[in-house]
Amino acid sequence: xxxxxxxxxxxxxxxxxxxxxxxxxxxxxxxxxxxxxxxxxxxxxxxxxxxxxxxxxxxxxxxxxxxxxxxxxxxxxxxxxxxxxxxxxxxxxxxxxxxxxxxxxxxxxxxxxxxxxxxxxxxxxxxxxxxxxxxxxxxxxxxxxxxxxxxxxxxxxxxxxxxxxxxxxxxxxxxxxxxxxxxxxxxxxxxxxxxxxxxxx
Numbered sequence: 001x002x003x004x005x006x007x008x009x010x011x012x013x014x015x016x017x018x019x020x021x022x023x024x025x026x027x028x029x030x031x032x033x034x035x036x037x038x039x040x041x042x043x044x045x046x047x048x049x050x051x052x053x054x055x056x057x058x059x060x061x062x063x064x065x066x067x068x069x070x071x072x073x074x075x076x077x078x079x080x081x082x083x084x085x086x087x088x089x090x091x092x093x094x095x096x097x098x099x100x101x102x103x104x105x106x107x108x109x110x111x112x113x114x115x116x117x118x119x120x121x122x123x124x125x126x127x128x129x130x131x132x133x134x135x136x137x138x139x140x141x142x143x144x145x146x147x148x149x150x151x152x153x154x155x156x157x158x159x160x161x162x163x164x165x166x167x168x169x170x171x172x173x174x175x176x177x178x179x180x181x182x183x184x185x186x187x188x189x190x191x192x193x194x195x196x197x198x199x200x201x
Contacts, residue, residue: 050164061103065114069129085189126157143169
């Protein structure tokens with residue numbers, strides 16, 4: 001009988017000891033399925049400061065209001081794609097903005113319609129022999145000149161009120177002129193002799 005009492009007492013003491021060891025672990029909550037990061041909201045991409053650039057980057061392509069002009073922007077009847085000096089400059093701009101030039105979407109529009117498309121946000125740029133005139137500069141912004149032919153200045157039409165985009169495009173034009181790309185592309189699409197390069201304003 002004494003042995004039985006001692007055995008029960010020993011088991012009781014041992015149970016208390018085990019409880020003392022495991023109790024702190026039982027206070028922790030039951031693990032919940034899922035990642036602890038599930039409730040963290042994804043970070044939004046930082047704005048560039050340019051509504052047009054944000055649209056371009058968001059959709060992953062540039063939309064161009066274009067008009068055909070010999071040597072500058074000509075459409076291939078077989079492929080529907082455009083080639084020319086203006087298109088080569090456009091490719092440089094697309095690369096600078098981080099989008100694939102091959103994904104560029106072209107909107108063939110008459111001269112007066114291009115400004116309206118830029119103003120409504122339906123196009124990001126206007127190309128294809130886009131002359132820098134007082135009338136154009138009143139309705140839209142223009143980067144350039146990137147080309148001067150026979151006293152006529154050509155530029156790139158831009159949405160109005162977007163100085164960040166204008167500065168970005170102007171920087172691309174200046175870099176192409178400074179590093180020799182402009183002269184090489186002029187020779188390829190417009191021939192020789194290569195005139196003095198313009199000074200984008």
